[in-house]
Amino acid sequence: MTDKREYRMEELARLAGITVRTLRFYRERKLIPPPRREGRIAWYGDHHLARLRTIATLLERGHTLTGIAELAEALDHGRDVADVLGVTPPTEEEPVRLTPEELAARFEGEVTPENLAAALDLGYLGTDGDEIVHISRRLLDVSSTLVREGIPLAEVLTAGKQVREHVDALAEMFAELVLRHASEDDLHRLRPLARSVVEAELSLALDRRLRKPQV
Template identity: 30%
Template sequence: MTGAETAADGDLTVDELAARTGLTVRTVRFYASEGLLPPPERRGRVAYYDARHRMRLELIRTLQEHGYTLAAIDRVLARLPPDAAPAEFAVQAAVLAPWLPDQSELLDRASLERRVGRVLDDGQLAFLASVGALEIHDDGSYRTAPSLLGQAVELLELPVPPSVLADSAALIDDHATQVAEGLTELFARAIWGPYQRGEIDHDQVLAILERMRPLALQGLVGAFTRAVDDAARRRVER
């Protein structure tokens, strides 16, 4: 490479950018073709990338690991200014991260049956999916939720109609969705709005999220437990 073609300090070729972000060159170019990266700077026949591209790629990779589609990621990136600072990317990643670590596993049917220690028919698989213990994919694989799978399989042995258990799961899911939407709206008004207006800074948002998430989860479990106890008591006292 000649002196004119040598990258300035901090500039990266596509190979260097891929290595820095843990992605393949093909993946970097794919994201660029999808419009998720701004155009690189070209000097002669060589394209150079900078910190803006690296931070965007790291956010894209993080969000994809969390299950976001490229369309959703594109909407997130569209809200970021072209000169967004690293702290802005950190806030976006923290806000959109799952509240609990993803411990799911992707298994084929044979591996799933070995995991639960029994053969599962299609009806039982459908039941496990209905209560959130697994997702059934079109390619014949299964995404499991280990925290629920064992307990859900044990329910198959009980003399409770599967429809009752599935309806219970649907009821919980519906109300959980309402709670989640309410908390998201509250966060938007009380935290995200002030952050966008510059009233609180990046570090304060990250600190709030770090403390708010476990508190909200514990509060939700506690409120549900009290509500179930109260409902049972009222039914007995009728």
């Protein structure tokens, strides 16, 4: 097991690619948790570094410091991370908590700033203290398996974005069908039927694809 590192303010700022002045500003805005104090010395850990890198990525994607501060406050004060990420009940998905090291091990060599930004844009990832939270265990398992099979994570995330667009349309179609004849409560109750239809049709589509003659 790798020992957890601690950093002085100057080293943390250097590793995060920001100035000490910016780090102090983030701390004053409560964008990062308080450091561990040892007398007059403030010690920061890997969870601070992960949070700073997340802040940098969110800023690059056009998020405001006010919005980031609201997210950080919600996470640091115990608000349910699934709610913060937009996975409000009812849901069948199980969020997964990982350390930055565990995430890197899942996608060895593929956890780049670009891929992190894409995963954040899709809503797959969030932070909670010194942990990273993936929105869905099933999506995490599938994406990490595809990467182990040699498919670049960037392409997996691009495919995920395309799938999201299609399944949003399918979900809307199913909801409209049910709500024309039943209630919102019935929609919650019948949602497993929608999943079964999609899984069956996808399986049949793959059967058709596999039967196609190879050119």
